[in-house]
Amino acid sequence: MRQQIKERILVLDGAMGTMIQQYNLTESDFRGERFREIQGQLKGNNDLLCLTRPDVIEEIHRRYLEAGADIIETNTFNATRVSMADYHMQDYCREINLEAARLARRLADEYTQKNPEKPRFVAGSVGPTNKTCSMSPDVNNPAFRALTYDELLEAYCEQMEALIEGGVDAILIETIFDTLNAKVAIQAAELSMQKMGRKLPLMLSVTVSDIAGRTLSGQTLDAFLASVQHADLFSVGLNCSFGARQLKPFLEQLAKRAPYYISAYPNAGLPNSLGQYDQSPEEMAAEVKEYIDEGLVNIIGGCCGTTEEYIARYQDLIKDAKPHTPAPKPESLWLSGLELLEVTPEINFVNVGERCNVAGSRKFLRLINEKKYEEALSIARQQVEDGALVLDINMDDGLLDAAEEMTTFLNLIASEPEIARVPLMIDSSKWEVVLAGLKCVQGKCIVNSISLKEGEDIFIEHARTIRRYGAAVIVMAFDEKGQADTFARKIEVCERAYRILTEKVGFAPQDIIFDPNVLAVATGIEEHNNYAVDFIQATGWIRKHLPGAHISGGVSNLSFSFRGNNYIREAMHAVFLYHAIREGMDMGIVNPATSVLYTDIPADVLERIEDVVLNRRPDAAERLIETAERLKAEKENKDTSAAAVNHLKWREGTTVEERLQYALVKGLGDFLEEDLQEALSRYPNAVSIIEGPLMAGMNHVGDLFGAGKMFLPQVVKTARTMKKAVAILQPYIEAGKQEGARSAGKILVATVKGDVHDIGKNIVSVIMACNGYEVIDLGVMVPAEQIVETAIREKVDIVGLSGLITPSLEEMVHVVSEMERAGLDIPVLIGGATTSKLHTALKIAPAYHAPVVYMRDASQNASVMAKLLSPEQCPAFVEELQNEYRELCEKSGKKVVKTVSLEEAQKNKLNLWD
Numbered sequence: 072m073r074q075q076i077k078e079r080i081l082v083l084d085g086a087m088g089t090m091i092q093q094y095n096l097t098e099s100d101f102r103g104e105r106f107r108e109i110q111g112q113l114k115g116n117n118d119l120l121c122l123t124r125p126d127v128i129e130e131i132h133r134r135y136l137e138a139g140a141d142i143i144e145t146n147t148f149n150a151t152r153v154s155m156a157d158y159h160m161q162d163y164c165r166e167i168n169l170e171a172a173r174l175a176r177r178l179a180d181e182y183t184q185k186n187p188e189k190p191r192f193v194a195g196s197v198g199p200t201n202k203t204c205s206m207s208p209d210v211n212n213p214a215f216r217a218l219t220y221d222e223l224l225e226a227y228c229e230q231m232e233a234l235i236e237g238g239v240d241a242i243l244i245e246t247i248f249d250t251l252n253a254k255v256a257i258q259a260a261e262l263s264m265q266k267m268g269r270k271l272p273l274m275l276s277v278t279v280s281d282i283a284g285r286t287l288s289g290q291t292l293d294a295f296l297a298s299v300q301h302a303d304l305f306s307v308g309l310n311c312s313f314g315a316r317q318l319k320p321f322l323e324q325l326a327k328r329a330p331y332y333i334s335a336y337p338n339a340g341l342p343n344s345l346g347q348y349d350q351s352p353e354e355m356a357a358e359v360k361e362y363i364d365e366g367l368v369n370i371i372g373g374c375c376g377t378t379e380e381y382i383a384r385y386q387d388l389i390k391d392a393k394p395h396t397p398a399p400k401p402e403s404l405w406l407s408g409l410e411l412l413e414v415t416p417e418i419n420f421v422n423v424g425e426r427c428n429v430a431g432s433r434k435f436l437r438l439i440n441e442k443k444y445e446e447a448l449s450i451a452r453q454q455v456e457d458g459a460l461v462l463d464i465n466m467d468d469g470l471l472d473a474a475e476e477m478t479t480f481l482n483l484i485a486s487e488p489e490i491a492r493v494p495l496m497i498d499s500s501k502w503e504v505v506l507a508g509l510k511c512v513q514g515k516c517i518v519n520s521i522s523l524k525e526g527e528d529i530f531i532e533h534a535r536t537i538r539r540y541g542a543a544v545i546v547m548a549f550d551e552k553g554q555a556d557t558f559a560r561k562i563e564v565c566e567r568a569y570r571i572l573t574e575k576v577g578f579a580p581q582d583i584i585f586d587p588n589v590l591a592v593a594t595g596i597e598e599h600n601n602y603a604v605d606f607i608q609a610t611g612w613i614r615k616h617l618p619g620a621h622i623s624g625g626v627s628n629l630s631f632s633f634r635g636n637n638y639i640r641e642a643m644h645a646v647f648l649y650h651a652i653r654e655g656m657d658m659g660i661v662n663p664a665t666s667v668l669y670t671d672i673p674a675d676v677l678e679r680i681e682d683v684v685l686n687r688r689p690d691a692a693e694r695l696i697e698t699a700e701r702l703k704a705e706k707e708n709k710d711t712s713a714a715a716v717n718h719l720k721w722r723e724g725t726t727v728e729e730r731l732q733y734a735l736v737k738g739l740g741d742f743l744e745e746d747l748q749e750a751l752s753r754y755p756n757a758v759s760i761i762e763g764p765l766m767a768g769m770n771h772v773g774d775l776f777g778a779g780k781m782f783l784p785q786v787v788k789t790a791r792t793m794k795k796a797v798a799i800l801q802p803y804i805e806a807g808k809q810e811g812a813r814s815a816g817k818i819l820v821a822t823v824k825g826d827v828h829d830i831g832k833n834i835v836s837v838i839m840a841c842n843g844y845e846v847i848d849l850g851v852m853v854p855a856e857q858i859v860e861t862a863i864r865e866k867v868d869i870v871g872l873s874g875l876i877t878p879s880l881e882e883m884v885h886v887v888s889e890m891e892r893a894g895l896d897i898p899v900l901i902g903g904a905t906t907s908k909l910h911t912a913l914k915i916a917p918a919y920h921a922p923v924v925y926m927r928d929a930s931q932n933a934s935v936m937a938k939l940l941s942p943e944q945c946p947a948f949v950e951e952l953q954n955e956y957r958e959l960c961e962k963s964g965k966k967v968v969k970t971v972s973l974e975e976a977q978k979n980k981l982n983l984w985d
Contacts, residue, residue: 172237
């Protein structure tokens with residue numbers, strides 16, 4: 072199989088269940104003589120037919136082999152103890168799998184002997200079972216699970232060992248609807264191959280449950296890929312779900328990201344009201360042809376409703392077709408909850424929410440002790456809302472059953488999509504608690520932590536187990552000698568751990584996160600004075616010498632000496648992070664709701680904090696203590712906090728523009744009503760306020776974020792404040808519209824698939840509506856086909872695409888390519904934080920013949936749209952745009968040779984990159 076798939080597209084067989092239905096078998100067919108006394112109904116237990124009517128299963132296999140199938144699946148989709156319990160047939164699972172594999176093996180060998188140039192293969196079919204490890208069947212108890220990880224692992228191992236003994240060529244884990252079930256199956260496959268002494272290709276196939284492309288348990292396909300990337304996979308793909316046409320967008324997404332061979336076996340269209348499949352073999356073949364022509368697949372087959380007639384149609388389609396080339400392996404850290412978190416340089420810092428930690432939060436500990444899980448979940452939810460990208464979960468307390476509480480809380484989180492969308496950090500010093508947590512999480516999580524303090528053997532054992540469960544790992548800078556406290560010790564321990572993990576365990580470098588120990592400074596002990604400097608220097612060394620590895624730390628440890636003075640502590644954290652992030656620290660356990668910015672700190676206080684953090688003078692600690700005591704005295708004398716004092720001062724002697732900008736940067740909404748009312752008396756209308764001082768404030772936030780002086784949680788607070796300001800102005804905007812005024816045009820706006828950011832898009836929508844345009848806002852995570860379909864149906868004049876993260880750039884190219892394929896002639900506006908004029912000129916515009924205009928900010932939209940929709944102004948504007956793009960491309964070393972119409976491109980059979 073490994074050789075054949077490099078040379079050609081392989082054909083998988085079609086449906087088994089719907090084929091069996093054609094035989095109109097009776098209860099006695101399923102029972103035979105042998106199972107006459109088994110209680111309950113056995114009709115419908117298709118896997119049992121391998122024992123009672125093997126002739127039927129043999130005939131189905133032959134029909135597919137005659138049709139040209141390269142791979143046939145064993146009739147074992149439900150042949151686990153978990154599923155067979157419904158029929159009281161648990162004790163026959165091993166026999167069913169063994170006979171199914173032997174039957175398929177014999178037939179595959181027979182057809183290989185007939186034509187050795189077309190070898191036939193057997194894939195052992197492993198279904199998802201009828202239970203899920205990620206969801207509760209009891210609506211009143213979301214923490215309950217009808218099936219445990221270990222129970223399912225045992226059942227899968229029994230099935231797979233028999234399949235391997237029976238002679239299958241590959242293991243196919245299919246119709247995956249819960250990634251945790253799939254992770255169990257992957258581990259079972261690895262254990263079974265190891266036990267049976269055979270290394271086989273491991274194939275995965277997912278089923279999506281809705282048009283958003285998520286699994287039944289809520290994961291996106293990108294999140295799924297992150298969850299299973301630890302495994303040595305042969306292929307991933309999609310099956311069941313929909314017909315070929317409806318499945319295609321999700322297949323494109325998978326093919327673009329997955330570094331594996333790609334399989335697809337869709338249903339024969341969508342079922343009718345009676346559950347029958349009406350699509351003909353000819354119709355399905357025409358849709359599957361697009362998969363093949365566009366290089367999306369390596370393995371193609373059929374699912375529900377397909378027969379040998381459908382499979383026979385594939386033979387002409389794959390002749391001389393070029394197989395899909397797998398995507399390159401990702402070099403960045405992928406984490407996932409229900410959604411993917413890709414840790415790229417654009418995310419300058421991954422803040423890990425710290426409040427779901429019984430050791431660090433007395434409130435959280437109390438709630439767990441009192442079993443008030445709803446309130447405990449609200450803490451997790453608030454951290455996500457405040458901008459935490461990962462949630463740290465720690466249940467280590469002497470009076471708690473930590474493993475039980477970890478299991479309960481993680482199961483509860485799985486029932487809360489708003490929380491479960493982010494990756495989790497399983498944080499415990501107890502190995503049994505870490506294991507309990509790993510068995511609950513379907514996404515790719517982080518384990519915090521392991522170290523070399525108990526020696527290499529235990530370190531390697533724990534690391535291998537974590538890798539087997541598909542998690543990233545934090546490595547603490549400890550070894551047999553103890554905690555690494557100096558720069559030299561930190562890099563010594565981290566380098567040793569890195570070599571072990573990459574060379575002996577097989578960890579991907581990007582899945583390794585070092586914590587070189589954030590230790591308390593200004594303790595009065597001279598040896599502690601350089602701890603922050605040692606950490607910062609070690610961070611820079613690790614990033615340079617241990618490629619791919621990440622740096623994290625428990626930031627609150629730094630300021631332990633100043634507990635009780637929250638302002639000084641938060642200011643110390645801001646200073647430390649500013650310097651550490653510049654050296655490469657890209658992750659940390661922090662309070663996402665922190666309110667002190669590096670740029671907030673008064674110059675005199677900043678100097679004294681930096682003296683401590685950077686160890687610039689011997690009396691730094693004493694001087695900072697003096698400052699802390701002074702600030703504390705001021706607070707007591709004025710009966711207000713330093714933050715409150717500053718909060719009042721910023722309003723004194725300032726313009727309304729300065730106050731609005733300050734409110735945005737700080738995320739303060741207290742005075743928005745007052746300040747916006749003043750602005751309304753000075754500006755011509757509400758829109759000009761948005762385009763003026765509010766946009767200026769947002770741009771300033773962007774500058775601070777880019778310089779590392781603001782972090783993502785603070786940017787999230789800014790976005791909320793901006794939304795609040797727009798909401799306050801909205802009634803004035805609506806009142807300013809002329810009743811019955813003719814629409815200036817219709818614009819469709821959308822944040823592209825894979826991206827959930829919408830503040831910029833929302834501002835554009837407001838501005839365009841105020842300028843008389845009809846706005847259709849499709850929201851966030853919008854797939855290309857929905858954008859194209861809506862643009863056609865609504866007859867829009869302009870399409871606006873928005874995105875904040877780097878993958879959005881590729882998705883924008885995909886969207887305009889689909890618009891080109893659909894024959895549209897609608898101008899496209901491109902906007903968002905990561906977009907640029909150069910990228911638009913080099914990548915997006917060449918994929919579409921109509922105008923594609925990069926928009927620097929929202930204030931440009933109205934004037935650009937007016938030009939694009941004006942018959943008089945449009946030609947000159949487009950010509951100027953093309954010349955500008957051409958110059959940009961040439962300066963960058965690229966050259967636009969010619970601009971052609973869609974008709975000319977089709978006539979000359981040019982592809983989009985020609």
